[in-house]
């Protein structure tokens with residue numbers, strides 16, 4: 001096999017899908033958001049990483065320093081439910097990107113496992129403020145920049161609770177259905193303006209949000225894994241892989257997609273989760 005020699009004066013070209021791009025990630029400090037941020041930095045992006053937890057962002061910063069990409073990372077500690085946070089994040093991104101913002105990962109979200117007969121106004125409002133209002137507000141703030149520059153991509157993190165009913169989780173299910181609705185509404189409104197909008201719907205994934213459940217209720221966890229066709233829960237990197245694909249140019253013709261990343265669980269009709277006796 002012959003190899004083309006690389007001459008010394010040739011400078012290495014960044015080859016990552018996100019080389020030269022500017023991205024915003026919310027909920028970047030742990031779990032799937034951290035995996036997305038690590039992937040973005042590894043693939044060459046300049047990243048504005050938001051989280052409400054300062055320690056989690058500090059740990060992300062230490063990682064970035066270790067791998068030599070700290071100069072492309074800006075951490076912003078803020079609660080996405082505070083209305084001003086959207087403008088703060090978009091301004092930080094356009095400052096870092098000389099006016100550009102190429103990709104938004106609207107990822108921060110909270111769970112709510114309170115049955116419908118028990119959920120109070122305060123919990124309902126908090127879930128909607130983080131999972132719905134903040135997602136809409138940041139998508140619009142980022143979308144304004146993307147429309148002006150003639151293109152961009154937005155990825156919203158929904159859930160399997162965005163496409164299915166789960167018992168005992170009214171607030172979570174309603175909020176994630178709204179995330180799917182925001183995704184489809186913006187995809188059709190902004191498609192003609194060059195902005196793509198997609199969503200991932202993670203199934204059971206091993207992150208901080210779900211680890212507590214695994215610890216406190218291992219039987220429930222095992223039962224959930226047992227009905228996943230791939231017979232296991234997912235990893236943050238496996239969710240990040242789909243998110244990074246959808247916001248990259250590899251997905252240039254993909255918009256309005258609501259992608260269930262759940263080991264095949266959505267494909268199974270629940271009536272068949274009870275094994276049929278063999279005769």
Ligand SMILES: NC(=O)c1ccc[n+]([C@@H]2O[C@H](COP(=O)([O-])OP(=O)(O)OC[C@H]3O[C@@H](n4cnc5c(N)ncnc54)[C@H](O)[C@@H]3O)[C@@H](O)[C@H]2O)c1
Nearest residue numbers: 027029030031032051052079080109159202205207208209
């Ligand atoms: N892990 C799963 O099984 C699973 C399944 C479906 C959907 N999701 C979705 O994934 C997203 C995050 O989950 P994860 O699994 O990465 O969880 P995680 O708990 O590991 O990470 C969530 C991060 O978001 C941050 N955060 C929470 N509220 C915030 C706020 N108001 N402002 C800014 N940051 C905030 C947290 O500090 C944390 O670092 C959520 O939207 C969740 O609904 C997760």
